[in-house]
Amino acid sequence: QVRFDHMQQHCGEHMLSYAFYKLFGAHNVGFHMSADMVGIDLDKEVDWQQALQAERFTNREIQEDRPITTKLVPAEEAPKMNLRKFNDKLTGILRIVSVEGSDSCTCCGTHPTSSGMVGLVKIFKVEKHKEGSRVSFLCGREALERVEQYMLAALDASNLLSIKETELPDGVARLQQEKKELSERLTECTGKLLEYRIAEMQAHPTATKAGHKKFVFLEPDMMPKEAKALAKRLGEIPESFSAIFYRNGERLNYMFLATDGAELSCQQVIRTVNEAFGGRGGGRPESCQGSAACPEDWQAKAEALMSVL
Ligand SMILES: [Zn+2]
Structure with missing residues (x-):
């Protein structure tokens, strides 16, 4: 079975290469066999439409079940044989593999006795590669x-979306x-x-020891993007100090802001907070940020730290 599968891929490669050569003058200049696909490199760029054209051409020749023959020929006779692939440095006796009325090339591999045994060829990918294209198929x-596999995946996906494949x-x-x-x-x-919450806090303000506005946010579930937007908004309130503690996954993040006239150094604040939580972080006197592993009692701890400011 493995041997037969391999022979199908190998012979299909001959035939598909011929189609690209015959239809578009593109030569097979490289061959790859990855775990899940066979690939050929062409020296000329081809697009999907051309690839499908070559695929249809090859499938027709497969369905016509053309005889495949091998012939041993002296190297000097090879140039006259109209071979797709021929290395003029070869000497001695060459083995020529021919699909009747189609591809002829030198090859030492094993081939089926007729093209019908290849079954079918299907191209799955066409990519730009160097000056040409890489075509992957099975x-x-x-x-x-x-x-x-692809059909079942498409069927599952279309059922999920209740639409046609x-x-x-x-x-x-x-x-x-959406x-x-x-x-x-x-x-x-x-x-x-957040606007509402800020407005509400301003209506019932707490103050720092120096008598300036103080905003403390303790957020059990906040995204960094949201925290940043909140910090930006709080940074517009003059003579204020703001602290945002927010949990994001396993981490506790914190940001501190002091606007003009707040008379509080964020660097001092974050030093205390880093120490209390075993975290890291820093910044400038007017803004700092840091993070730590998030302990269970982070809210109570943070609240206590902020209440003495
Ligand atoms: Zn071969």
């Missing part, structure tokens, strides 16, 4: 199995658009919510 049983790209694009809109809406709502 033949025979392996091609069919890969198509089955051919509509999947549109469906995914629509989901992305996600983008929701995310924007969420950012907007979070911003509004």
